[in-house]
Amino acid sequence: xxxxxxxxxxxxxxxxxxxxxxxxxxxxxxxxxxxxxxxxxxxxxxxxxxxxxxxxxxxxxxxxxxxxxxxxxxxxxxxxxxxxxxxxxxxxxxxxxxxxxxxxxxxxxxxxxxxxxxxxxxxxxxxxxxxxxxxxxxxxxxxxxxxxxxxxxxxxxxxxxxxxxxxxxxxxxxxxxxxxxxxxxxxxxxxxxxxxxxxxxxxxxxxxxxxxxxxxxxxxxxxxxxxxxxxxxxxxxxxxxxxxxxxxxxxxxxxxxxxxxxxxxxxxxxxxxxxxxxxxxxxx
Amino acid sequence: xxxxxxxxxxxxxxxxxxxxxxxxxxxxxxxxxxxxxxxxxxxxxxxxxxxxxxxxxxxxxxxxxxxxxxxxxxxxxxxxxxxxxxxxxxxxxxxxxxxxxxxxxxxxxxxxxxxxxxxxxxxxxxxxxxxxxxxxxxxxxxxxxxxxxxxxxxxxxxxxxxxxxxxxxxxxxxxxxxxxxxxxxxxxxxxxxxxxxxxxxxxxxxxxxxxxxxxxxxxxxxxxxxxxxxxxxxxxxxxxxxxxxxxxxxxxxxxxxxxxxxxxxxxxxxxxxxxxxxxxxxx
Numbered sequence: 167x168x169x170x171x172x173x174x175x176x177x178x179x180x181x182x183x184x185x186x187x188x189x190x191x192x193x194x195x196x197x198x199x200x201x202x203x204x205x206x207x208x209x210x211x212x213x214x215x216x217x218x219x220x221x222x223x224x225x226x227x228x229x230x231x232x233x234x235x236x237x238x239x240x241x242x243x244x245x246x247x248x249x250x251x252x253x254x255x256x257x258x259x260x261x262x263x264x265x266x267x268x269x270x271x272x273x274x275x276x277x278x279x280x281x282x283x284x285x286x287x288x289x290x291x292x293x294x295x296x297x298x299x300x301x302x303x304x305x306x307x308x309x310x311x312x313x314x315x316x317x318x319x320x321x322x323x324x325x326x327x328x329x330x331x332x333x334x335x336x337x338x339x340x341x342x343x344x345x346x347x348x349x350x351x352x353x354x355x356x357x358x359x360x361x362x363x364x365x366x367x368x369x370x371x372x373x374x375x376x377x378x379x380x381x382x383x384x385x386x387x388x389x390x391x392x393x394x395x396x397x398x399x400x401x402x403x404x405x406x407x408x409x410x411x412x413x414x415x416x417x418x419x420x421x422x423x424x425x426x427x428x429x430x431x432x433x434x435x436x437x438x439x440x441x442x443x444x445x446x447x448x449x450x
Numbered sequence: 451x452x453x454x455x456x457x458x459x460x461x462x463x464x465x466x467x468x469x470x471x472x473x474x475x476x477x478x479x480x481x482x483x484x485x486x487x488x489x490x491x492x493x494x495x496x497x498x499x500x501x502x503x504x505x506x507x508x509x510x511x512x513x514x515x516x517x518x519x520x521x522x523x524x525x526x527x528x529x530x531x532x533x534x535x536x537x538x539x540x541x542x543x544x545x546x547x548x549x550x551x552x553x554x555x556x557x558x559x560x561x562x563x564x565x566x567x568x569x570x571x572x573x574x575x576x577x578x579x580x581x582x583x584x585x586x587x588x589x590x591x592x593x594x595x596x597x598x599x600x601x602x603x604x605x606x607x608x609x610x611x612x613x614x615x616x617x618x619x620x621x622x623x624x625x626x627x628x629x630x631x632x633x634x635x636x637x638x639x640x641x642x643x644x645x646x647x648x649x650x651x652x653x654x655x656x657x658x659x660x661x662x663x664x665x666x667x668x669x670x671x672x673x674x675x676x677x678x679x680x681x682x683x684x685x686x687x688x689x690x691x692x693x694x695x696x697x698x699x700x701x702x703x704x705x706x707x708x709x710x711x712x713x714x715x716x717x718x719x720x721x722x723x724x725x726x727x728x729x730x731x732x733x
Contacts (some may be wrong), residue, residue, distance in 0.1 A: 167592075172461070181552070181562070185569075191587075192572050195584045196580060198583035198586075199579045263461060265462045278727070279712050280713075287691075287705055288483070291698065295575065296483070328731075331731075332732065337733060345456060372730065386668075387668050387669070391688075405669075412582050425578045429575065
């Protein structure tokens with residue numbers, strides 16, 4: 167009995183300070199963020215008023231906020247689909263009976279370990295000087311209809327490395343005799359992939375979709391490096407807008423409301439994806 | 451011998467190998483360009499692509515010396531090491547403890563089950579919503595500096611790491627601890643003597659994931675430390691952008707210096723990094 171008490175006491179002494187730390191720097195700022203979203207606080211000074219739901223009503227009529235949501239979702243969706251298709255192809259190739267396998271796998275993973283900001287600067291140079299010189303067109307980054315594609319490319323360049331790796335570990339869980347049985351049944355090429363391989367690596371597909379979607383929705387570094395939201399505010403991601411206008415633009419209260427909505431959107435997407443994941447796992 | 455060689459060649463899928471080798475161009479071209487431009491002089495930057503991408507006339511380290519001076523390279527490098535090092539060390543200690551407390555009590559205690567879901571649900575909270583309140587909060591507590599950034603990282607990585615540790619501990623039988631307990635060791639001693647050393651594979655995963663995330667992060671130091679006059683290696687590239695001006699040679703020398711520590715780390719610990727990333731994502 168005494169040792170049971172000692173054990174319980176030790177666990178409480180471990181967990182309570184850690185929970186308090188987590189509360190202080192995660193939950194408390196979250197609550198404060200909700201509170202600020204009902205004020206017209208500008209971010210400096212001490213004077214502000216409670217404005218009720220005013221910020222939320224304004225959010226839905228603010229075209230700049232609307233554009234940033236449209237841009238972020240367009241980017242996240244296109245990049246996620248592109249990244250997953252290319253990663254699957256890469257993983258199949260890197261999992262084939264190839265020469266220099268570990269060398270190639272090691273090389274293709276490099277983009278993932280590099281900092282997104284510096285990668286963004288390097289690509290910014292490519293888009294501004296190298297590509298226009300080759301194709302003799304104006305820079306993509308200066309064109310408000312094309313700049314988002316440049317950001318998709320940079321996001322993809324880095325994320326494909328990570329997602330390929332996850333798909334490879336998925337492919338390695340498929341036992342060799344499954345393929346042998348399939349080839350006896352005459353399933354080869356696309357059919358084998360469609361009906362045998364892909365269903366077996368479905369859980370890895372879901373992991374990749376969830377991770378990829380979440381990362382792309384929070385895109386920030388690439389925007390800072392490539393466009394700073396331009397041209398003509400066409401590439402302002404939600405995170406960038408909250409940072410830019412909330413921290414420096416005197417819209418602390420208003421952007422807090424934006425952040426609350428962004429948070430709710432992320433939670434909804436995550437819950438939907440997790441539900442989908444659970445359903446898939448039940449089927450297996 | 452020749453027969454054997456032919457057999458060995460046949461086993462490899464050469465078309466795919468060649469395509470993959472050609473595809474390496476997409477990975478290596480940006481890196482090649484970075485190195486080349488970093489070594490060149492502004493006078494060598496012609497308008498033609500071939501001129502831009504050809505080897506420099508001489509391989510001089512002047513750009514690197516200048517970039518180090520402009521960005522205060524050693525200071526930023528030291529700060530980055532300090533922040534990443536402390537974050538990783540503190541994370542391993544307290545996240546593994548929390549994972550342990552949760553994993554061993556979740557089955558029978560509502561309090562620990564709640565604690566677990568409370569912490570893990572923090573994964574869905576985007577930094578964007580915490581950012582503005584945290585800037586105020588760290589300023590009020592006078593930790594709007596590197597110390598504050600370390601605390602924040604420890605909190606931000608807690609959901610993922612507690613999840614990983616708790617998952618790993620399910621596979622470590624409780625009988626081990628009970629045996630030590632019978633011998634009179636306290637729970638605290640048992641943890642450090644028996645459980646903590648058993649979790650080394652998970653410590654490695656946590657260290658790799660936490661280190662990759664903190665080393666390359668720009669947003670947190672940007673908003674928290676901007677007033678302290680300190681920068682990290684990636685942040686320095688952003689803050690000194692205006693000083694590089696149109697001297698791309700200087701800028702690229704600085705970018706290369708910023709990428710180098712991670713590339714070296716990758717060459718040294720490639721296996722651990724790849725395993726860590728896979729473990730973290732799949733579990």
